Amino acid sequence: MSNDRIEALLERIALALERLAEQAHQRGVIARDSEGRPDAEDGVLDGWRPSLSPPSASILEPFLSSKGIRIKVRPADDAADQVIDSLSLYLGERYDALSGLLGKIKRAMQNGAPITESLKGRPQQDVSSACQFCTLLHDVAFLEQYQYLRSPTYLIRAKTTTLPKAQRFFGGQWLERFILQKVKAVYAQVGSEVTEELGFEYLINPQITLPNGDDFELDILAAIGSSIYWIEAKSGDYQQHVAKYSKFARLLGLDFDHSFMVLTDVPDARCDALSSLFSMTVCTLRTFEEKLLTVARNDTAQQSAAADGP
Numbered sequence: 233m234s235n236d237r238i239e240a241l242l243e244r245i246a247l248a249l250e251r252l253a254e255q256a257h258q259r260g261v262i263a264r265d266s267e268g269r270p271d272a273e274d275g276v277l278d279g280w281r282p283s284l285s286p287p288s289a290s291i292l293e294p295f296l297s298s299k300g301i302r303i304k305v306r307p308a309d310d311a312a313d314q315v316i317d318s319l320s321l322y323l324g325e326r327y328d329a330l331s332g333l334l335g336k337i338k339r340a341m342q343n344g345a346p347i348t349e350s351l352k353g354r355p356q357q358d359v360s361s362a363c364q365f366c367t368l369l370h371d372v373a374f375l376e377q378y379q380y381l382r383s384p385t386y387l388i389r390a391k392t393t394t395l396p397k398a399q400r401f402f403g404g405q406w407l408e409r410f411i412l413q414k415v416k417a418v419y420a421q422v423g424s425e426v427t428e429e430l431g432f433e434y435l436i437n438p439q440i441t442l443p444n445g446d447d448f449e450l451d452i453l454a455a456i457g458s459s460i461y462w463i464e465a466k467s468g469d470y471q472q473h474v475a476k477y478s479k480f481a482r483l484l485g486l487d488f489d490h491s492f493m494v495l496t497d498v499p500d501a502r503c504d505a506l507s508s509l510f511s512m513t514v515c516t517l518r519t520f521e522e523k524l525l526t527v528a529r530n531d532t533a534q535q536s537a538a539a540d541g542p
Contacts, residue, residue, distance in 0.1 A: 291431070337402055346389065354386075374397075375391065407467055419528070435450065437449060464477055
């Protein structure tokens with residue numbers, strides 16, 4: 233890549249970060265309704281969720297230590313997390329419409345090859361989602377080039393990039409960040425339904441050492457109140473992981489309701505079958521938030537009842 237192209241990419245990233253920062257500032261000062269939620273008529277971006285930062289460890293690290301598990305590496309916060317979260321939320325909530333495009337990008341990004349995606353005959357909502365997603369990717373240089381040819385062609389032309397941040401995003405980071413935002417949304421919802429203050433803590437992608445000395449990397453471990461939830465997310469080849477994750481859930485001492493595997497490209501019926509075979513709740517992108525919310529509400533109710541006493 234020439235110096236001129238690199239400079240152009242860096243300039244585009246800087247401009248996109250400025251726009252996203254301004255959008256975040258605007259979201260932070262928008263009017264709220266009587267219950268403290270963003271007013272839907274204020275033009276808030278679809279999929280708004282509260283931005284929550286992890287507090288210092290107070291539950292999760294001692295919990296892992298009690299199982300003989302040591303945290304080896306805890307990834308530091310990245311200045312680009314807000315950008316990644318915005319893209320992840322957009323992709324995750326429109327995955328059905330964008331999965332084909334995503335697959336083409338993943339296959340081409342190893343060498344920065346160009347791609348095309350025909351939108352002819354697709355619903356207008358899918359066309360809008362695909363074009364908006366490509367625009368967002370191009371804004372942050374996750375696509376080097378992007379063009380949409382309107383009627384009668386209805387064709388997206390784009391050129392992928394080999395930038396490491398883009399490689400990580402398309403390689404699976406988007407899925408983990410999307411799931412984390414759903415966990416935060418569940419915490420916010422449950423927290424709004426109880427009178428007492430509800431603690432929240434999470435780890436994302438920590439590298440750990442198991443009691444037998446083996447290394448392992450978690451996707452997400454979260455605590456809502458005193459309840460702990462372990463979530464793994466897979467976009468393919470889940471078969472080779474299910475048995476290993478089921479065994480790890482037993483090591484953690486977490487039951488079916490508190491161990492989740494989120495899969496992107498499987499039908500609900502298959503998730504139900506996998507759940508019945510292994511000691512984990514297997515679900516799709518569409519059903520994860522609802523399933524976690526149900527468990528978290530039940531856990532919180534039990535915690536409140538125990539605190540109130542007989």
